[in-house]
Amino acid sequence: MASNSEAGGSADYETLMSTxxxxxxxxxxxxxxxxxxxxxxxxALVDRAKEQxxxxxETIEDYVENGIDPLVVSLYQMDLDRAQFLLRSYLRIEKFxxxxxxxxxxxxxxxxxxxxxxxxxxxxxxxxxxxxxxxKLPENYQSVLKQSLISEVDDMVPQPHxxxxxxxxxxxxxxxxxxxxxxxxxxxxxxxxxxxxxxxKIVKRAIESxxxxxx
Amino acid sequence: xxxxxxxxxxxxxxxxxxxxxxxxxxxxxxNMNMEQLNFISGxxxxxxxxxxxxxxxxxxxxxxRRGKCxxxxxxxxxxxxLTQILEAERESQSTFQALPFSYVEIARxxxxxxxxxxxxxxxxxxxxxxxxxxxxxxxxTNLGSFQGTSAxxxxxxxxxxxxxxxPFVIRALEAFYKHDKPEAxxxxxxxxxxxxxxxxxxxxxxxxxx
Numbered sequence: 001m002a003s004n005s006e007a008g009g010s011a012d013y014e015t016l017m018s019t020x021x022x023x024x025x026x027x028x029x030x031x032x033x034x035x036x037x038x039x040x041x042x043x044a045l046v047d048r049a050k051e052q053x054x055x056x057x058e059t060i061e062d063y064v065e066n067g068i069d070p071l072v073v074s075l076y077q078m079d080l081d082r083a084q085f086l087l088r089s090y091l092r093i094e095k096f097x098x099x100x101x102x103x104x105x106x107x108x109x110x111x112x113x114x115x116x117x118x119x120x121x122x123x124x125x126x127x128x129x130x131x132x133x134x135x136k137l138p139e140n141y142q143s144v145l146k147q148s149l150i151s152e153v154d155d156m157v158p159q160p161h162x163x164x165x166x167x168x169x170x171x172x173x174x175x176x177x178x179x180x181x182x183x184x185x186x187x188x189x190x191x192x193x194x195x196x197x198x199x200x201k202i203v204k205r206a207i208e209s210x211x212x213x214x215x
Numbered sequence: 216x217x218x219x220x221x222x223x224x225x226x227x228x229x230x231x232x233x234x235x236x237x238x239x240x241x242x243x244x245x246n247m248n249m250e251q252l253n254f255i256s257g258x259x260x261x262x263x264x265x266x267x268x269x270x271x272x273x274x275x276x277x278x279x280r281r282g283k284c285x286x287x288x289x290x291x292x293x294x295x296x297l298t299q300i301l302e303a304e305r306e307s308q309s310t311f312q313a314l315p316f317s318y319v320e321i322a323r324x325x326x327x328x329x330x331x332x333x334x335x336x337x338x339x340x341x342x343x344x345x346x347x348x349x350x351x352x353x354x355x356t357n358l359g360s361f362q363g364t365s366a367x368x369x370x371x372x373x374x375x376x377x378x379x380x381x382p383f384v385i386r387a388l389e390a391f392y393k394h395d396k397p398e399a400x401x402x403x404x405x406x407x408x409x410x411x412x413x414x415x416x417x418x419x420x421x422x423x424x425x
Contacts, residue, residue, distance in 0.1 A: 020255070020256055020257050021255070022255055022256040022257075023256070026235070026238070030235070033227065049255075052255050053255065056255055071249075071281060071283070072249070072250075072252070074277075075252060075274065075277060075278075076252070076254065078273065078274075078277060079252075079254040079255055079256055079274075080255065082234075082237075082256065082273065083255045083256065085234070164385060164389055165384070165385045165388040165389060165392075166385075167377055167381060194368060194370060195368070195369050195370060195371075195372055195377070196367065196368050196369070197367040197368075197369065197384055197385070197388060198367070199388075199392065215374070215377055
């Protein structure tokens with residue numbers, strides 16, 4: 001079980017060493033919820049958290065048998081409940097997110113089990129649509145993926161809304177490129193701890209590398 | 216929670232905001248002896264009578280409810296400090312005073328569970344509520360004055376406040392952005408006047424729903 005020392009904001013190495021898995025899980029949960037697309041599935045983190053949770057569950061059973069002060073037991077139980085809540089919420093978000101997404105990029109990020117779930121889900125959805133609606137439409141419009149045979153892209157699949165805005169806070173001083181392609185490059189600088197409403201696309205890289213948190 | 220109808224605007228429920236605030240450290244004074252606690256989320260303790268120690272808010276509340284400790288109200292929660300902050304909030308139309316990110320949640324939990332540990336509780340409570348009102352009002356009026364940009368900086372806004380304005384601000388900023396892009400060549404003046412009109416339309420809807 002990791003210890004939670006006061007992260008004084010000095011060396012990044014120290015912060016890394018002292019951040020508990022629960023902290024990381026909380027961060028992943030928060031980012032995932034606030035982001036408009038699925039973020040990298042934190043498989044290793046989820047597994048570690050699961051392990052720790054199971055360990056504590058066993059410990060609690062031991063405590064109860066050995067008659068340890070019920071107060072202590074209930075406190076450990078509360079901590080356990082909080083960790084479980086985070087884990088469950090995180091997994092649930094992942095599942096919900098790809099009800100709407102079916103792009104290649106998302107597939108790269110999902111875990112194996114989720115891919116299986118997703119393909120099954122997509123197949124069922126497709127069948128459902130076909131049987132109820134599509135067969136009744138004129139021939140050109142029968143595909144689940146394309147609006148009509150004329151469309152070139154899969155435009156019935158909602159694309160992640162990358163241009164939306166999110167609220168974020170940076171951990172350190174960060175300087176970002178505001179404009180893309182041909183427009184005059186402007187930068188926005190974020191001091192540590194500033195809150196920004198900003199376009200998701202701009203901060204996407206920084207979030208992945210852990211410099212910025214979504215709120 | 217995860218079952219959101221509009222996937223584009225993610226919202227945290229108030230309970231979730233409170234959940235996140237509960238990891239904040241507060242100071243308590245235990246009145247009993249207890250060994251160190253080795254939680255998944257960290258190690259806390261040991262607990263020695265009359266020796267103050269820092270624990271997460273959720274743990275502090277749990278101990279307090281069982282009569283095992285008293286709270287040391289955080290420094291920012293004194294009547295003097297809060298009065299100062301309230302004055303400063305009222306004076307400035309556009310800046311927010313520095314308050315702990317989760318001040319709303321911390322204050323509420325303390326009022327609910329630790330009334331007797333806060334000196335001048337009623338005074339403190341009404342001060343905090345006044346501060347909340349002034350800040351929310353400030354947020355509302357400021358929202359009408361955005362210029363369309365790609366990034367808006369707001370300093371010292373707290374978690375609850377962010378959560379409340381988040382859906383509206385996101386929609387407004389998106390609208391600005393959408394209208395900004397194809398009109399990069401248009402005269403600056405025309406654009407800013409169009410933005411003014413945009414501002415007038417957007418704020419009305421979501422705010423009136425309250």
